[in-house]
Amino acid sequence: MNSEIENAILSDHGVVGRVNFRRFLTEIQVLEILIAVVIFVVIHSLRQQKRYGLPVWPLVGMLPSLALGLRTDMYEWISEVLHRRGGTFTFKGPAMSNLNCVVTADPRNLEHLLKIKFSNFPKGEYFRDTVQDLLGDGIFSADDETWRRQRKIASIEFHSAEFRHMTAESLVQLVHSRLLPVLEKSMASGRPINLQDILLRLTFDNVCMIAFGVDPGCLSPGLPEIPFAKAFEDATEATVTRFVTPTVVWKTMRYLDVGVEKKLRKSIERVDEFADEVIRTRRKELELGLDSKTMAKSDILTVFMRLKDDDGKPFSHKFLRDICVNFILAGRDTSSVALTWFFWLIDLHPSVEERILEEICGIIGERESCKEEEGDGNVIFRPEEVKKMEYLQAAISESLRLYPSVPVDHKEMKFAAASIIYRYHVKVVENFPVAPKLSLTMYMKYGLKVMIHKRDESEIKNYKNCKTIGS
Secondary structure (H helix, E strand, O other): OHHHHHHHHHHHHHHHHHHHHHHHHHHHHHHHHHHHHHHHHHHHHHHHHHHHOOOOEOOOEOHHHHHHHHHOOHHHHHHHHHHHOOOEEEEOOOOOOOOOEEEEOOHHHHHHHHHHOHHHOOOHHHHHHHHHHHHOOOOOOOOHHHHHHHHHHHHHHHOOHHHHHHHHHHHHHHHHHHHHHHHHHHHHHOOOEEHHHHHHHHHHHHHHHHHOOOOOOOOOOOOOOOHHHHHHHHHHHHHHHHOOOOHHHHHHHHHHOOHHHHHHHHHHHHHHHHHHHHHHHHHHHHHHOOOHHHHOOOOHHHHHHHOEOOOOOEOOHHHHHHHHHHHHHHHOOHHHHHHHHHHHHHHHOHHHHHHHHHHHHHHHHOOOOOHHHOOOOOOOOOHHHHHHOHHHHHHHHHHHHHOOOOOOOHHHHHHHHHHHHHHEEEEEOOOOOOOEOOOOOOOEOOOOEEEEEEOOHHHHHHHOOOOOOOO
C-alpha cells in the first residue's frame, strides 16, 4: 500500500515537473521572440537614419532624437542633420500628431518658398490655429487676401517720410536718454549688467512707441518690470510651446485651463487689456481732435485709425489690436538679440572692434567742427553718417549669418551699436556661459553678462582727424 502511494506521489511529481519544464521552455521562447522583435525594430529604425537622416521609431517617429537634441544645442544638432542630408530633410513626428514637417536651409528652396512661389505656400490652418489666440488675424497669421491687404497698407505707411522720421526720432531719444545713462551707471558702479536684457528693454520701448505711440518705460531708471511687457513675453513663449506639443494635448489643456495654457490665457488677457485701453483712448482723442500732438502722431495705431477698410468703414477694434500686437512681435526681439550676439563676437575679436571704432571716428572727424564734441559723449550720429559705416554693416551682417535672429533693420542696429562702441568698451564677464535658447528668435540662454568700460579720450583722438571751421 505504501509503495503504491509512493509511486503515485512520484508520478505526480513527474507530471508537475514536466509541466513546469514546458512552461519554462514556453517563457524562454516568448522572451526570445520579444528580444528578436526588439532587435529587429532597433535595427530597422536605425537603418532608417541613412534614408531619412534620423532613426524612425514605431509610433513615436523621430521624437527620441528630437528630445536628445533639445538637451544639448538644438541649433547645432539640427545644422548637423541638415548638413548630412544636403540641406533638407523631413522630420517625422509621432503617430496622430502634427509634428511632421520639412526642414530646409537650402537657399534655393528658401527662394522658391518665400519669393518665386510664395502664393503656393500659405501658412495654413495648423499654423493659424496654433497662433490665433495671441496674434488673431494679424499679418503673421493671415493668408491670401487678408495678408495681401494688410501688407499693402503697411508697406505704404512704413515707407512714408513721416513714419521714417518718427522711428528715427524715437530711437535717438531712447538711446541717448535711457540706454547710454544705464550703461554709464553700470560703468560707475563697477558691476556687470545683462546686456541682452538691456537691449530687449530698449527695443520693446521702441517698438511700442512705433506701434501704439505709447512708451511702456521698460528702460526707465531702476529697470522696472512692466506688466504689459512681462505678459507679452509670457504669451509669446507659451505660444511657441504649442509648436512642440501635440495639438490634442495643448487643446485639452486649453479646455481644462491648466498648465501652460492657463498661463497663456492670463497673459493674453493682460495684453488685451493694455491694447484695448490704448485704442479706446486714442480713438477718443482723434474724435475730439483737441490734442494737436495726437493729431500729428504717425505711429501705426494712429495711422490705421485714420484709414478705412474696403467698405469705406473705420477698421474694427480687433483689427487694430491684431495689427499692433503682430508688429510688436516682429520688432521686440530681432534687433536686440542680433546686437547681443554681435557684441559677444566683437569681444572675441578685438581687431574687429578696433576697425569699427576707427571707421566711426573717421566719419565723426569729417564733420566741419567736432572740437566741442570730442570726449564729451554728446555725439549723435546723423543718418548720412550711419549710412557710411560700411565696415560696421559688414560686421553686423556676418554676426547675423552666424547667429541669425530674423530679418532686421540694419540702420537701427548700426545706430545703437555705433553709439555704444564710440563711448564704451563692452567686455564679456570671464567664463560666462554662452549658448542659444530654443525660441522663435535666437536668444542667449543665460543672457550676456558684461562689464562696461569708458573709452579713454586719447583712444578716440588717435582715430579722429577733425576739420575746423574755415580750414
